[in-house]
Amino acid sequence: MSTTDPSVSESGPDADAEPDAGTGRESGRDAIVRAARRAFTLRPYAEVTMRGIAADAGVSPSLIVKRFGSKEALFNTVADFRxxxxxLFAAPPRALGRHLVLTMVRLRERLRGDPLLRVVFSLGNDDERTLLRERFREQVTNRLAALLTGTDPHLRAELIAGQLLGLGATLSLHRPDGAGGRTPPDRLADLYAPGLQRLIDGD
Structure with missing residues (x-):
């Protein structure tokens, strides 16, 4: 992957200053990461340009260079599931199922997109998809397996990760007016969390 992007120039809109934290508006960095996540998911790496990401994020290309340095560094940020x-895993095992559902919904709202689905739907080349899968396995599935007790922790972790991806895919497929989008998070957790919790407990 090239670390330079010839489409980037230092000229552009005066968007180098990020909004104040208390304004409630999305920060420049968050907007860039969100736009980059969408770009790298929908197009192969070679077709993604810093200028295109900047236009989508509403910032100048020079701000992306200032914040991230290169397209490769930005891709590595997007490919980081940590x-x-x-x-997602900031709860004790006995309460983790419900926490996973509620946190997934909250992350989707805050990030304006699913935090995990790019591992499934990325249109990059084999190297990019392999990198995403390896990072997902290391940073999500293996980390979850280390939290589980009992038999078959890696199998259960893979099944839990699959259910989280399924929840994200369902909410994405039926937006903006699907039943899931209209359902309070607590009700989603009431319905979805018991299956996750059974896998967590290993019963």
Missing amino acids: PAADE
Whole structure:
């Protein structure tokens, strides 16, 4: 992957200053990451440009260079599942099923997209898809397996990860007016969490 993008120039809209944290608006960095996540999921790496990401994020290309340095560094940020995993697994095992559902819904709202689905739907080349799968396995599935007790922890972790991906896919497929989008998170957790919790407990 090239670390340079010839479409980037230092000229552009005056968007280098990010909004104040208390305004409630999306920060420049969050907007860039969200736009990059969408771009790298929908198009092969070679077809993604910093200028296109900047236009989608509403910032200048120079701000992306300032914040991330290169397209490759931005891709590596997008391919990092650890921030989502930190939030998803921040509960004791006995309460983890419900926490996973509620946190998934909250992350989708905050990120304006699913934090995990790019591992399934990425249109990159084999190297890019392999990198995403390896990172997902290391940062999500294997980390979850280490939290589980009892028999078959890796199998159960894979099944739990699959159910989380299924929840995200369902909510995405039926947006914007599907029943899932209209259902309060607590009700989604009432219905979905027991199956996850059974896998967590290993009964």
